[in-house]
Amino acid sequence: xxxxxPPTHWHRAALRMDxxxxxTAVTARPEPEVxxxxxxxxxxxxxxxxxxxxxxxxxxLSRLCRQVGTPVRVSALLFEAVRFAREVAALTGGAFxxxxxxxxxxxxxxxxxLTQVERGxxxxxxxxxxxxxxxxxxxxxxxxxxxxxxxDLGAVAKGLAIDLAVRxxxxxxxxxxxxxxxxxxxxxxxxGEPWRIGIRDPARPDGWIESLRLSDAAVCTSGGDLRxxxxxxxxxxxxxxxxxxxxxxDLSCTVVAPYAMAADAFATAAFLLGRExxxxxxDQAGLAGAFVGPALDLHINPAMARYLQ
Amino acid sequence: MATRTTTMDPxxxxxxxxxVGIVYAAGYYYTVxxxxxxxPAPAAVIPVPQAPAAPEAAAPAPAARGPKYQEGTFKGYGxxxxxxxxxxxxxxxxxxxDVQIVGCYTRYSQSYIDPLPAEVLVEQSERVATVTGATxxxxxxxxxxxxxxxxxxx
Numbered sequence: 045x046x047x048x049x050p051p052t053h054w055h056r057a058a059l060r061m062d063x064x065x066x067x068t069a070v071t072a073r074p075e076p077e078v079x080x081x082x083x084x085x086x087x088x089x090x091x092x093x094x095x096x097x098x099x100x101x102x103x104x105l106s107r108l109c110r111q112v113g114t115p116v117r118v119s120a121l122l123f124e125a126v127r128f129a130r131e132v133a134a135l136t137g138g139a140f141x142x143x144x145x146x147x148x149x150x151x152x153x154x155x156x157x158l159t160q161v162e163r164g165x166x167x168x169x170x171x172x173x174x175x176x177x178x179x180x181x182x183x184x185x186x187x188x189x190x191x192x193x194x195x196d197l198g199a200v201a202k203g204l205a206i207d208l209a210v211r212x213x214x215x216x217x218x219x220x221x222x223x224x225x226x227x228x229x230x231x232x233x234x235x236g237e238p239w240r241i242g243i244r245d246p247a248r249p250d251g252w253i254e255s256l257r258l259s260d261a262a263v264c265t266s267g268g269d270l271r272x273x274x275x276x277x278x279x280x281x282x283x284x285x286x287x288x289x290x291x292x293x294d295l296s297c298t299v300v301a302p303y304a305m306a307a308d309a310f311a312t313a314a315f316l317l318g319r320e321x322x323x324x325x326x327d328q329a330g331l332a333g334a335f336v337g338p339a340l341d342l343h344i345n346p347a348m349a350r351y352l353q
Numbered sequence: 354m355a356t357r358t359t360t361m362d363p364x365x366x367x368x369x370x371x372x373v374g375i376v377y378a379a380g381y382y383y384t385v386x387x388x389x390x391x392x393p394a395p396a397a398v399i400p401v402p403q404a405p406a407a408p409e410a411a412a413p414a415p416a417a418r419g420p421k422y423q424e425g426t427f428k429g430y431g432x433x434x435x436x437x438x439x440x441x442x443x444x445x446x447x448x449x450x451d452v453q454i455v456g457c458y459t460r461y462s463q464s465y466i467d468p469l470p471a472e473v474l475v476e477q478s479e480r481v482a483t484v485t486g487a488t489x490x491x492x493x494x495x496x497x498x499x500x501x502x503x504x505x506x507x
Contacts, residue, residue, distance in 0.1 A: 057468065057471070058471060058472065058475055059472055059475075059481075059482050064468075084381075087381050088381060090381075091381035091382070095383065104383065119379070119383035120375050120376050120378075120379040121376045121379070121383070124372035124373075124375060124376050125372075127368075127372070128368065128369070128372060131365075131368065204372070204373065204376065207369075207373045208373065208376060208377055208381075211373070211377050301359075301361060302359045302361055302366065302369070303366075303369040303370070303373060305369055305372065305373065306361070306365060306369050328362070329361065329362050329365055330359070330360040330361040330362040330365070330366075331360070331361055332360070347360045
């Protein structure tokens, strides 16, 4: 039964997963229904953090990392997040590698950024470890870590939380789930138009370089933020596992994809590889990508062209 | 979602679609596996001579878990060297249901701490994350909430 009311614009924001998560719903449905949907959608973020955070010693991920050499049955969430992270690692020949968490800790990325609570795993960052040391058994849904490691789900977990939250808002005409700049735009905005999303200008906090018109797509960006290592200033928290270095040159990489989990992981992976190899990776994956160069010049692949106005 | 057109590689698309579907269907909770059983104690144990047990005072029965807070709206005040913040906190059924900033007498704009009342409702305490670049304003706010909750405490 269609409501005769025009859709209203609903909004809620909260701190989740170390960032500000803002959700918007465009709908004529009544307020209690919207509130209940927002409650569930925010719960998705809390849940993903409980399971996937390497900063919490009691998260399912941290507990998994303390059991070396034995298959451990895990939740569907942890299994799928690890599986996807490992898949992207394989596709990048190990440049993107979620098993380098101990090295991130050693470079000072051992605090949740907003709350500044410090955590250390005790894993030696100089021990060689790679994504090949992670064994998955799909039938049993177990993960066996062959060596001590800190598994970093930073490039996958937020995207997956966004995808789950979007599901909770799927009954509405339009919805936007924005987790600190990584987002999914579902349906249409209050004017019935595809959502207008800006690619952030890394040089200006509120500025943007290009705008995209999107419906039912995720946009995630890697680089372009200020989280630099307190110990080594030329390093930020995106590190190529093969070289141990952060990418230089381009300021950021933005990916548009049907799933935020993919946009999140592939934006990070492409940014790591640098513009040439990164755009090639995105072409192979069939995803749209845009690199922002040092002069704020934009470099896109053909798939991205159709999103630009 | 499955019907949107996309250029995405079909295998990767299927991987994402299956992953999100499976996780969503499982629900936002998981069971912590039980602690593994301890191995049985070794058979040969040298018995330790036991002193006769002294009669112990009966341990007091644990108090039933009662409410933490009174019902109503309580004012709180907190200050740092940059100024002071005044809040009200409303408690209903032992839950913090509303938080308002009723005064912000700091050198910096109240807009820095405007998002924090919503966080208090989520955290159900003054333990909100520090606003980047507004550490002292956040501290003053936290103190004000703590002060209000102290007034509300039973």
